[in-house]
Amino acid sequence: MREIFKKKHELWLKVLFSAFALPKGEISDVLLDFADIEFRHMKWIAKDIVKNRGDFNFDRDKIDIKANNFYELIDKLIDSLLAIEISYKDSALFYRIKNDERYMIEKLREFKKFEDFEITAFNKNMKYKNLDKKSLDALILFLFEEIYKEYELILVYFYSSIHTDNVSLYSIYEDLIYESKFHLKSFAFLQAKLGLLSLPREVMEEVYKFEDLKKFLLDGIEEEKGAKEQCRALAAAVKDKDLSSFFEFINNQEDYHIKLMEEALKIID
Incomplete structure (x- = not known):
């Protein structure tokens, strides 16, 4: 669970700073909402760890948030969401988390119907x-x-x-x-x-x-x-x-x- 928490912390930062990288508007607002959901996931996982007499920290691996264009940014987020799912356990908490993130992936893929643009x-x-x-x-x-x-x-x-x-x-x-x-x-x-x-x-x-x-x-x-x-x-x-x-x-x-x-x-x- 501590390793999952670490990955969720990293994912929260990736989603949050991807929102900041975009011009303010509909898509950045959606990513900010997704970041809030990821933060809530972090809280639930942390509570579970402490309830079971464990503890967690905020250590993190190197995170790459840079993207040259919009499509690259979206693809990186999709890849991160797909990669973390294999770590999840079989429980009501992770059933909720999986469904949240599958919806996020679906919405991110829909964003690629918009025209690509440079990230500045x-x-x-x-x-x-x-x-x-x-x-x-x-x-x-x-x-x-x-x-x-x-x-x-x-x-x-x-x-x-x-x-x-x-x-x-x-x-x-x-x-x-x-x-x-x-x-x-x-x-x-x-x-x-x-x-x-x-x-x-x-x-x-x-x-x-x-x-x-x-x-x-x-x-x-x-x-x-x-x-x-x-x-x-x-x-x-x-x-x-x-x-x-x-x-x-x-x-x-x-x-x-x-x-x-x-x-x-x-x-x-």
Whole structure:
């Protein structure tokens, strides 16, 4: 089951970042829905592992998400979905997962009725509107840092949610996962426009398998405050009204993340 979980983690990332590689629209929306389903599969498998007194981690093998054109991207996803099915066991859980993914394969094959087109998310064009070099450099650095941070937070809160019996804490973790997924999506679509879309680096076990939850939350609050400052600085540095407004919006959301984490601290105390 741990090996299956690892493969599902990799598959979730493949589907998710394939969605980011496409222009926003009907097909990317479908892939985002599929990624959410894959994430739910991960949760069910993780719960099963822990219920049977095991544990899991977020180790992963090298993942190739790059594609030169739309058909290549779709074919890679189909191949990944077909390859993982042979690992599945005979149970109600995997019957559900198999049927979900068979439907995904069917929909992906239907997408090839559309005309092929070039994928530009990996071409390193490093252009966005008419940003000057200073603004562009600040934006690129921010995106790389924040995409990793949001991915890390998703995994940390995922791991914590699987290992808690406290309903109130679980609810807070779920909210924080949802928020980080939204931020990751927003930042990754921007990264793709710059032609720099790439997977965040792997998260080490010591990051999410911590001994002191209270210390983790206190450190997390400080990290959120730091993220707020980065957003504020970027909003001021980037000479683009829409981007500045967007980063102010993200900055304001970080305020509520801090409140959620403070609520979690109260529950622990």
